[in-house]
Amino acid sequence: MSETAPRPTLEAVAARAGVSRATVSRVVNGGDGVREPLVERVRQAVDELGYVPNQAARSLVTRRHDAVAVIIAEPETRVFADPFFALQLRGISKELTAHDNQLVLLLTEGRDDHARVARYLAGGHVDGALVFSLHLDDPLPGLIQGAGVPTVFGGRPGWSDGTPDVVYVDSDNRGGAREAVRLLAGLGRTRIAHISGPLDQTSAADRLDGYRQVVGDTGPLLVVESDFTPGGGERAMRELLDRCPDVDAVFAANDLTASGVLRVLRERGRRVPEDVAVVGFDDMLPVAEQTDPPLTTVRQDIEEMGRIMARLLLRRLDRRGDDGEPGGGVVLPTTLVRRASA
Amino acid sequence: MSETAPRPTLEAVAARAGVSRATVSRVVNGGDGVREPLVERVRQAVDELGYVPNQAARSLVTRRHDAVAVIIAEPETRVFADPFFALQLRGISKELTAHDNQLVLLLTEGRDDHARVARYLAGGHVDGALVFSLHLDDPLPGLIQGAGVPTVFGGRPGWSDGTPDVVYVDSDNRGGAREAVRLLAGLGRTRIAHISGPLDQTSAADRLDGYRQVVGDTGPLLVVESDFTPGGGERAMRELLDRCPDVDAVFAANDLTASGVLRVLRERGRRVPEDVAVVGFDDMLPVAEQTDPPLTTVRQDIEEMGRIMARLLLRRLDRRGDDGEPGGGVVLPTTLVRRASA
DNA sequence: GCGGACGGCGAGAGCGCTCTCATGTGACCC
DNA sequence: GGGTCACATGAGAGCGCTCTCGCCGTCCGC
Structure with a gap:
């Protein structure tokens, strides 16, 4: 052997x-x-x-590796609590495989890892990078841009406004949120609250923004910041009920949060959707379908997002040298999935 | 740029x-x-x-890549429904990173991919492989062994008995199951059922085995096969209640299944744990802590499993040529976590 | 004080591949 | 039928690195 x-x-x-x-x-x-x-x-x-x-020999002369790094920053936070990244990975993997590219996975935790990742990228082991960075103040994206490796970001980077040549793929968080809130308004709800995600993440900020855009005109703004987890949803919902007992609708920043919300509502004897209508975000199946009642939510096609990220990157790699690539973001549409909670 | x-x-x-x-x-x-x-x-x-x-140039002469493939077979099935693989990945990633090795992720679906993976491994792009293959009849492990790449398996491969030089890392599924069932028996339960996972997976088979070992002596064997999902757990529990209404305890093959079980019990008006005690397996936190009531379950340290797999593989790689490596499995202990459901 | 051992350093081959360029071969045209 | 061109094939350089080998200087032992 x-x-x-x-x-x-x-x-x-x-x-x-x-x-x-x-x-x-x-x-x-x-x-x-x-x-x-x-x-x-x-x-x-x-x-x-x-x-x-022998790929090594080939790479040596072609300077191509047919490999792409997928960099996921700070896994502990969230990555492994929900299947979000797993689904993206699957999409990415499929697309890369279809084009004979390998997927090199880099999970980072904390600052020390940043240097390591930067070194790795600078080392020219991979042709490009797909980067997931959740937080506004993460220095990693900057380092990566600096390494001169073609990169596509997953989710709109917070600092993307200043630098136009950033390429990213994101869901239409704002639009999805608007749709969710409009549904609630259409049901005649007048005291619509939002339990947001951590606002240093653009997805959370954008969803809040969408909520504001719709509710701003008609009703009071009722916002509690939370953390995308069921436990956080519970805490936020309790606070919300204490502060504002007559709330009649909740738009939760994601399904996990919504599941916590539903639990608290049940505990407090409020009927869903009769007393309080609830809408989530993500349409994470194991969660959204299993809640009681099943969750009305905004679906985003996460796997597709991954696939598109990979596709964008590969296209960029093919065009190396052409530059003239416009950059900018691709924003994928969301769809409202009606179940029983609203 | x-x-x-x-x-x-x-x-x-x-x-x-x-x-x-x-x-x-x-x-x-x-x-x-x-x-x-x-x-x-x-x-x-x-x-x-x-x-x-330049790693390519270096690899060309050293024939070392400092890279390890992680192969996950058939992700659709299960991988992304629960954080299981994500946690393993994290453990693996940490260990590999600590030894300056890269993680190349290969997700496979269906037979076509097998050839691709085999080719990739045979291509000598990586120094070793960590393989997760859930099903007994999966041809992939065979192909991989054939490729002559040092490999460590995650979970006991079904065919491992015949081939002694297989190295794997697994949880003590049998022991954990025994402990769970003993707890139930210790609570005075006499009609203890087991809702198993798909029995073509060794983890499911081993848990069933543990259940049998304990219950076989004292009570009737009540087994329904299911699929490790909440929905499957629901269906199985309904069937079980119909078939055997006086069941007073359920050992579910995993936490997801247990969550389905709890839902059906609530729906049918059975109190947990008074009427029916329930124990799960995995201690998957977002699930086990959020069920109603919180789930008593068997914890396995999944991240540690990943870490040990990587460590074993790296050690093997260092010793290349020494052979004399004994092979065999490393079985990690489980611990019972007592919450409210039993 | 001289021979040998030893350790630091440089020269050079070669890992397996791609790619340019020269060469050979046949088809085609007038 | 000879010249031309297009195209198929081979020869060879070189990608950036490691590693063996041999040279040379130093230090020790006698």
Whole structure:
């Protein structure tokens, strides 16, 4: 088992097929400009020897790695509490795989890791990077931009306004929030509250913004900041009920928060949706479908987001040198999913 | 930005420091056998030029990549429904990072991907592999063993009995299950049921086994097979109640299943734990703490599992050629976490 | 004070591949 | 039928690194 047989080289294949290394290389890389009988002979030699190109040697000369780093900052916070990143990863993985690219996963925690990541990127091990950074003040994105590696961000970076050449993919958080709140208003609710996520994350800020845009005109603004977790949702809801007992609708910043909200409402004997209507955000299936009552929520296609991020990056990589790439964000639409809670 | 400055090479550093390439190489790789003043001069040149070694060139000659593949088979099934893999990934990532290894993530779906993964591994892009394969009949593990890449499995592979040189890390599913059921028996319950996971997964099979070992002596075996999901738990619990209305305890194969179980019990007006005691498995915090009532469950340290897998693999890689490695499994203990449901 | 051992350093080969460029071969045109 | 061109193929350089080897200077032992 540890007797790893020496892997065949281009040379070996060439010898077996009776051609030159160059020809084998051509065949292996698509076979353009090689006549059919030769192609066939080379293919056969490749099969017989079980030849697989040595990526290191190839990278050395092409300066291409066909690998992309996926950088997820501060996993502890949130990543692993909900399937959000997992779904994105799946989307990314599918797209990368379809284009024969590898996915190098970098999870970072804290400042020490930043230097490591920066070094890694600067080291030119990967052709590009997909970056998830949740917090406004995260220095990581800056470091990455500095490393000169083509990058696509997941979620609108907070500082993206100043730097126009930033490429990102995000859900239409504002629009989704507006839709959610409009639904509640359309149901005749007049005291619509919002339990937000941590406002140093753009997704939370944008959802709050959407809420404001709709409610600002018609009713009182009732906002409690929370943290995207069920426990946080509970705490926020209790506070909200104490402060404002006559609330008749809640737009929660995400489904996890909404699940906490529902629990508190049940505990306090408020009927949902009769007394208080509740809308979530994400449409995270295991959560939204399992709440009692099932949750009306704003769906975002997370896997698709991942896929698009990867696609954008790969396209950018193909066009290396063209620059002239406009940059900017891609904002994906959300859809309202009506269940029983509103 | 697309004006990527040509990265400095060893040669450049050597020139600047006034030494040979070989000496720079020595310094960069630890500096053994180089006298202090020279080391200093080289270090300085490295810093000034911002030199980072070209990994491709290095790999080409060392045949080391300092990269490990993490292969997760069939993500759709389960991976992303619960934070299980995410936690393992975190553990793996930490350990790999600590040893300057990269994590290449390969998610596979269906048979076509198997060939791709096999090719990738055979291609020698990575030094080793960590493999999660849930199902007994999955051909992937075989392919991987065949590729001759050092591998550690997550969870006991179903076929591991025949092949002694398989290395894996698993939780003590049997022992944990025994402990759970003993608790229930200790509470005086006499009609203890088990809602299992899919029995083509060893974790599910082992938990069932543990249940059998304890209940077999004292009470009737009441088993319904399910699928590790809340919905599956609901269905199984309904079936169980119909078939055996006097059940007074349920050991669910995991927390997600248990959450479904609790929902059905509430719906049918059975009090937990008074009428029916419930124990889960995993201690998945967002689930176990949020159920009503909070779930008594068997905790496994999933992140630690990941960390140990990585550690085992790295150790194996260091010892390359030594063989004589015994192989076999590492089984991590579980602990019972008492909450309100039993 | 001289021979040998030893340790620091440089020269150079070569890892496996791609890619340019030269060369060879056949088709095609007048 | 000879010249031309297009295109298929081979020869060879070189990507950036590691590592062996040999040289040379230093230090020790006798």
